[in-house]
Amino acid sequence: MFGIREVASYLPEKKISNYDKxxxxxxxxxxxxxxxxxxxxxxxxxxxxxxxxxxxxxENLINKIPIDKSNIDCCIVVTQNPDYNIPHTSAIVHGKxxxxxxxxxxxxxxxxxxxxxxxxxxxxxxxxxxxxNGLLFTADPYSEIIDHDDKNTDLLFGDGATVxxxxxxxxxxxxxxxxxxxxxxxxxxxxxxxLYMNGRAVFNFTATTIPGHIQKLLEKNGLTxxxxxxxxxxxxxxxxxxxxxxxxxxNEEKVPFCMYNYGNTISSSIPLILExxxxxxxxxxxxxxxxxxxxxxxxxxxxxx
Amino acid sequence: MKxxxxxxxxxxxxxxxxxxxxxxxxxxPLSEQGIDSLDAVNVYLLLEEKFEVKIPDEDLSQVQTIxxxxxxxxxxxx
Numbered sequence: 001m002f003g004i005r006e007v008a009s010y011l012p013e014k015k016i017s018n019y020d021k022x023x024x025x026x027x028x029x030x031x032x033x034x035x036x037x038x039x040x041x042x043x044x045x046x047x048x049x050x051x052x053x054x055x056x057x058x059e060n061l062i063n064k065i066p067i068d069k070s071n072i073d074c075c076i077v078v079t080q081n082p083d084y085n086i087p088h089t090s091a092i093v094h095g096k097x098x099x100x101x102x103x104x105x106x107x108x109x110x111x112x113x114x115x116x117x118x119x120x121x122x123x124x125x126x127x128x129x130x131x132x133n134g135l136l137f138t139a140d141p142y143s144e145i146i147d148h149d150d151k152n153t154d155l156l157f158g159d160g161a162t163v164x165x166x167x168x169x170x171x172x173x174x175x176x177x178x179x180x181x182x183x184x185x186x187x188x189x190x191x192x193x194x195l196y197m198n199g200r201a202v203f204n205f206t207a208t209t210i211p212g213h214i215q216k217l218l219e220k221n222g223l224t225x226x227x228x229x230x231x232x233x234x235x236x237x238x239x240x241x242x243x244x245x246x247x248x249x250x251n252e253e254k255v256p257f258c259m260y261n262y263g264n265t266i267s268s269s270i271p272l273i274l275e276x277x278x279x280x281x282x283x284x285x286x287x288x289x290x291x292x293x294x295x296x297x298x299x300x301x302x303x304x305x
Numbered sequence: 306m307k308x309x310x311x312x313x314x315x316x317x318x319x320x321x322x323x324x325x326x327x328x329x330x331x332x333x334p335l336s337e338q339g340i341d342s343l344d345a346v347n348v349y350l351l352l353e354e355k356f357e358v359k360i361p362d363e364d365l366s367q368v369q370t371i372x373x374x375x376x377x378x379x380x381x382x383x
Contacts, residue, residue, distance in 0.1 A: 035344075199342075200349070200362065204346075204350050208350070208354075239343045246321075
């Protein structure tokens with residue numbers, strides 16, 4: 001079966017402590033740990049680019065599974081902080097990994113919904129074009145666009161990258177996808193020079209849109225909560241993950257929260273948790289949901305083979 | 306539905322804020338009674354949903370206390 005064969009990731013070693021910002025932003029430990037849910041956020045070296053993070057994620061992938069690079073025929077990078085405006089970062093990754101000249105490469109410009117869109121896109125594109133071995137990268141180094149005096153964003157975001165290997169002999173396959181956009185509110189999360197986020201508007205959007213969106217996807221597939229082993233939600237903040245979970249009325253054990261030590265990694269947040277959850281043999285059916293910049297959202301049901 | 310001190314306190318409790326909502330003072334800002342900025346955003350959303358009103362950002366200064374919330378919502382509903 002064609003689908004997700006393996007997932008690997010890379011997180012920079014450098015971590016910024018939010019405890020060191022308590023005085024600057026008038027924070028207490030409860031706010032850091034139970035509201036934001038980010039104790040430390042990862043930060044890449046200044047000279048590193050998104051493509052460098054992707055290459056390091058790939059190095060971790062080949063430590064997990066043997067891959068013949070000459071057989072890779074599709075490479076997609078999900079990012080909104082590319083190495084350059086021109087060319088696409090996937091071409092740079094292609095060059096650094098010395099992939100075949102018969103390999104298709106393109107970028108997808110999406111934020112926190114990007115992994116779900118990317119997963120659907122790479123599988124559809126590869127199946128339509130009879131491609132066999134694909135790499136779906138996520139890398140969105142927000143450290144390049146953060147305003148360090150903005151409490152709304154300076155505490156949240158971490159750098160990182162993931163790579164999902166798409167091939168036959170899959171471990172998990174997507175069963176169904178669902179997507180949505182509210183472009184009228186694009187200004188609520190915007191980067192001209194530095195990142196701006198209207199925290200209240202983004203919270204209201206996620207709390208009012210995402211639980212119903214996930215519920216409809218389950219109903220469309222004749223599923224109920226009892227059929228789902230895990231809900232892997234984009235790790236926007238602990239407060240957002242908790243709010244969606246409560247509105248979905250699902251057990252806390254089914255909704256992993258894993259960003260304490262690296263932060264909100266945008267499109268990498270879902271695959272970072274998938275990498276962990278794929279090790280748990282009891283996970284047969286997983287819902288993934290990404291939401292954010294756009295405003296854009298997407299969910300999928302993925303099943304163990 | 307008209308807003309009262311009691312049903313506004315029910316909404317605040319629904320937001321899972323720290324502390325005993327019944328002990329909260331009606332004329333003291335929520336921010337001085339253990340409700341941080343994220344809790345407040347959730348409380349405002351729950352109020353909007355329960356009373357079917359909109360509380361735009363520019364009106365937030367009017368809904369800083371429980372008494373202020375009751376007055377603001379009832380003015381919106383009038």
